[in-house]
Amino acid sequence: MTVQPQAGSQAELLGRYSGALMNTFGPPSRVFVRGEGAYLWDADGNRYLDLLSGLAVNALGHAHPQVLGAISAQLSTLGHVSNFFATPTQIALAEKLTAFVTVNAPELPARVFFTNSGTEANEAGFKITRMTGRTRLIAMEGSFHGRSLGALALTSNPKYREPFEPLPGDVTFVPYGDADALAAALDDTVAAVIVEPIQGENGVVEPPSDFLATARRLTAEVGALLWLDEVQTGIGRCGDWLASSASGVTADIVTFAKGLGNGFPIGACVATGPAASLLTPGTHGTTFGGNPVAAAAGLAVLSIIERDGLLARATAAGEHLVAAVTALNHPLVQDVRGRGLLRGIVLAEPKAAAVAAAALEAGFVINAPRPNVLRVAPPLVITDVQLDEFVAALPTLLEA
Numbered sequence: 001m002t003v004q005p006q007a008g009s010q011a012e013l014l015g016r017y018s019g020a021l022m023n024t025f026g027p028p029s030r031v032f033v034r035g036e037g038a039y040l041w042d043a044d045g046n047r048y049l050d051l052l053s054g055l056a057v058n059a060l061g062h063a064h065p066q067v068l069g070a071i072s073a074q075l076s077t078l079g080h081v082s083n084f085f086a087t088p089t090q091i092a093l094a095e096k097l098t099a100f101v102t103v104n105a106p107e108l109p110a111r112v113f114f115t116n117s118g119t120e121a122n123e124a125g126f127k128i129t130r131m132t133g134r135t136r137l138i139a140m141e142g143s144f145h146g147r148s149l150g151a152l153a154l155t156s157n158p159k160y161r162e163p164f165e166p167l168p169g170d171v172t173f174v175p176y177g178d179a180d181a182l183a184a185a186l187d188d189t190v191a192a193v194i195v196e197p198i199q200g201e202n203g204v205v206e207p208p209s210d211f212l213a214t215a216r217r218l219t220a221e222v223g224a225l226l227w228l229d230e231v232q233t234g235i236g237r238c239g240d241w242l243a244s245s246a247s248g249v250t251a252d253i254v255t256f257a258k259g260l261g262n263g264f265p266i267g268a269c270v271a272t273g274p275a276a277s278l279l280t281p282g283t284h285g286t287t288f289g290g291n292p293v294a295a296a297a298g299l300a301v302l303s304i305i306e307r308d309g310l311l312a313r314a315t316a317a318g319e320h321l322v323a324a325v326t327a328l329n330h331p332l333v334q335d336v337r338g339r340g341l342l343r344g345i346v347l348a349e350p351k352a353a354a355v356a357a358a359a360l361e362a363g364f365v366i367n368a369p370r371p372n373v374l375r376v377a378p379p380l381v382i383t384d385v386q387l388d389e390f391v392a393a394l395p396t397l398l399e400a
């Protein structure tokens with residue numbers, strides 16, 4: 001017997017949503033029922049070009065046949081075992097991720113703790129920092145690291161933090177990308193410094209190009225860990241496995257999630273060098289983390305990105321988008337920032353929410369992480385022609 005959810009019109013489903021789900025996200029404006037490649041369909045049959053990928057998640061687009069095949073093959077072979085036991089898929093995925101993280105220092109030992117989300121990957125990172133014997137942490141203004149109490153303690157947005165204070169930790173926030181402020185805040189009481197290579201939730205903001213290397217040097221000088229949150233930027237989104245690799249640094253902790261499972265929930269906390277041995281039996285755990293089905297999804301995603309050359313494609317597509325938006329020469333577009341296919345279109349007026357709403361009406365999914373910034377994070381498989389469709393519509397959308 002198959003159990004099918006009751007289909008209904010969008011209006012009817014949205015009415016039921018508000019009665020059945022907590023109102024944490026605000027009322028949704030669409031109910032999506034199907035996806036294929038870079039397209040989504042709503043419950044009324046309308047088609048949308050997905051330029052957000054479930055928030056930088058569906059890197060290979062929707063319903064990728066090989067990811068689906070890998071998931072169903074694993075599920076029909078072995079769907080789950082407890083973490084008292086191992087599976088070949090989780091080991092293979094861990095080896096891949098550790099190689100990505102140590103690409104600039106292949107001799108370093110590295111180990112993974114698997115989770116189900118970015119927040120949980122950051123919780124694992126937080127616990128690793130406590131195992132150093134130090135408790136002070138430094139995070140960046142504008143940061144986003146998740147919504148659990150630990151991850152929230154590292155997140156700077158007062159609107160998210162204040163209702164839940166007191167939060168754990170002893171966290172100092174310094175301006176993002178400000179090496180002098182970081183140097184002034186650092187001393188040998190600091191356990192770790194956590195940095196996003198690009199701040200996605202803050203509106204796709206990049207630090208100065210030498211900031212990560214400076215942060216690496218400064219943390220090493222005082223024996224603090226450098227922790228990079230690549231939950232949004234990693235796994236090809238910015239044109240490389242890690243957005244931070246080009247800086248030459250090797251971090252002590254790197255966290256991943258969003259793009260890793262193409263929609264199947266999985267996160268990972270990777271630690272290198274001495275930090276790779278700080279969590280010991282009993283200090284941390286998870287029931288689902290490292291589940292073989294999630295690991296099979298992750299392995300499939302990595303092998304398809306490799307096989308199809310999607311790292312280079314993310315870079316080329318991102319440059320195509322920037323060139324096309326810039327060529328509009330539109331007075332409302334101030335800048336297009338970011339890297340690869342994580343882009344922020346910076347507007348001269350704080351009307352990004354209205355533009356994103358107009359885009360949805362016109363069949364394009366984007367979002368507005370800041371009042372003046374549109375975020376574009378399409379699947380890495382998006383074509384130039386599809387990107388051009390959005391850019392052609394943009395002048396009309398900007399009139400919203």
Ligand SMILES: *Cc1c(COP(=O)(O)O)cnc(C)c1O
Pocket residue numbers: 116117118119120122144145146147196200201229230231232257258
């Ligand atoms: C989304 C995000 C998180 C939280 O990940 P979840 O999977 O939503 O828990 C953490 N850090 C960054 C940089 C993110 O973009």
